[in-house]
Amino acid sequence: MIAILGLVVGAVVAIVLRPTVPQEMTRYAAMAVVAAIDAGLGGVRSYAEQTFSDRIFVVAFVTNAAAAAGLVWIGDQLSVDLVTAVVVVFGVRIFQNVAAIRRRVFGG
Amino acid sequence: MxxxxxxxxxxxxxxxxxxxxxxxxxxxxxxxxxxxxxxxxxxxxxxxxxxxxxxxxxxxxxxxxxxxxxxxxxxxxxxxxxxxxxxxxxxxxxxxxALTGRGVVVQLSHSDRTPTSSADAGAYRINDADLQLVVNALLAAGADAVAINDSRLVSTTAIRAAGAHIVVNFRPLVPPFRVAAIGADRRAFESSAIAADFKRWSGMFGLGYTVSTSSEVTVPAYAGRVTIANAEPR
The missing domain is CATH 1.20.5 (Single alpha-helices involved in coiled-coils or other helix-helix interfaces)
Structure with missing residues (x-):
């Protein structure tokens, strides 16, 4: 599919350019990635359910990633570990999305 | 779509x-x-x-x-x-x-069994309090000079825990712990409460515990400061 092609292109660009995230930013970047994975899987799910809207997808992708990184940042300011909150919430959602996609693909 | x-x-x-x-x-x-x-x-x-x-x-x-x-x-x-x-x-x-003479050597070591729960993990290890009690029992049994792993105990020595390690004279000890006591009476030591406890614990938790008598126990000299800095005799 065309999305997988995009994923591969992005990965190749990153491998070629080798950008590095500053150490103090890696926590935020990692949480943003977790949120983005959830948004990506949500997009695939809605596509499979024929309810895909590119506008919602783009907005969900960006806001999820920003909210996750922002939440972790706020948690750091308050010295509360909100990484766990982000990981749990988006982890559960990732599994739900995967399960929904699986049901679509294999039925049942 | x-x-x-x-x-x-x-x-x-x-x-x-x-x-x-x-x-x-x-x-x-x-x-x-x-x-x-x-x-x-x-x-x-x-x-x-x-x-x-x-x-x-x-x-x-x-x-x-x-x-x-x-x-x-x-x-x-x-x-x-x-x-x-x-x-x-x-x-x-x-x-x-350094002194040498007839005495008792008590060897203690951590258990090689895995604890059943993290709560009683301490029971499977030799703690600073265990060493303190053993040393006190040896002194009560008439020891003139005591050393743990060749670190001489003097009047200002502290046996204490620093994290997972036992520190004597500000130096961490490497297990097993060998407590050498010149002049201690073996029978008097073995009738002490801590010796009875260790006999029981070695069976229950697998802690290493051996007592031996030797006619030539050597206790090295204390290498730290013995000068009293602040106190004065009156």
């Missing part, structure tokens, strides 16, 4: 892939950057430890020389001789000379 939004989908998928690889590779780079620092610190600790051991040895040697010098001087007059004798007696009591 796919025709409606291929561009945004591809773009975001590319962004996702880019972010994934970037964060993964930088996290790995940071982990790699930490590794040599840890090795450096370990090496530094090893260096300092061997430097301290060298200094300890030098102190023992110099004290020996001083004692010999005093003996040499004391031959000149009867008063000096008395003083030298008194000092030699004091050094014995203070623990700054």
């Amino acid at each position: 796919p025709a409606r939004s291929p561009l945004s989908l591809v773009g975001l998928a590319a962004l996702l892939g880019f972010l994934l690889v970037t964060t993964a590779s930088s996290a790995k780079a940071h982990r790699l950057a930490e590794a040599p620092r840890q090795a450096e610190l370990i090496e530094l600790i090893g260096d300092r430890r061997s430097a301290v051991a060298d200094l300890d040895e030098a102190v023992a040697q110099l004290r020996d020389e001083v004692a010999k010098g005093k003996v040499a001087i004391s031959r000149s007059s009867a008063a000096d001789e008395r003083e030298a004798e008194e000092q030699a007696q004091l050094a014995k009591l203070a623990g700054t000379v």
Whole structure:
């Protein structure tokens, strides 16, 4: 599919350019990635359910990633570990999305 | 449907892939950057430890020389001789000379069994309090001089825990713990409460516990400071 092609292109660009995230930013970047994975899987799910809207997808992708990184940042300011909150919430959602996609693909 | 939004989908998928690889590779780079620092610190600790051991040895040697010098001087007059004798007696009591004699050796070691729960993990290890009780029992059994793993116990010695380690004379001990006590009576020690406890615990938890008598137990000299800095006799 065309999305997988995009994923591969992005990965190749990153491998070629080798950008590095500053150490103090890696926590935020990692949480943003977790949120983005959830948004990506949500997009695939809605596509499979024929309810895909590119506008919602783009907005969900960006806001999820920003909210996750922002939440972790706020948690750091308050010295509360909100990484766990982000990981749990988006982890559960990732599994739900995967399960929904699986049901679509294999039925049942 | 796919025709409606291929561009945004591809773009975001590319962004996702880019972010994934970037964060993964930088996290790995940071982990790699930490590794040599840890090795450096370990090496530094090893260096300092061997430097301290060298200094300890030098102190023992110099004290020996001083004692010999005093003996040499004391031959000149009867008063000096008395003083030298008194000092030699004091050094014995203070623990700054190595002693050898008949005594008891108690060897303790951590259990090699795995604890059933993290709550009673402490029961499978030798703790600082265990060593304190053993030393106290040995002193009560008449010990004149005691050393743990060749670290001499003097009146100012503390046996305490620092994290998972037991520290004696500010030096961490490496298990097994060998408590050598010159002049202790084996029967008196074995009738103490802690000896009975250890006999029970070695069966229950697998703690290493052996008591032996030797006609030649050697206890090294204390290498630390024995000078009293602030207190004065009244």
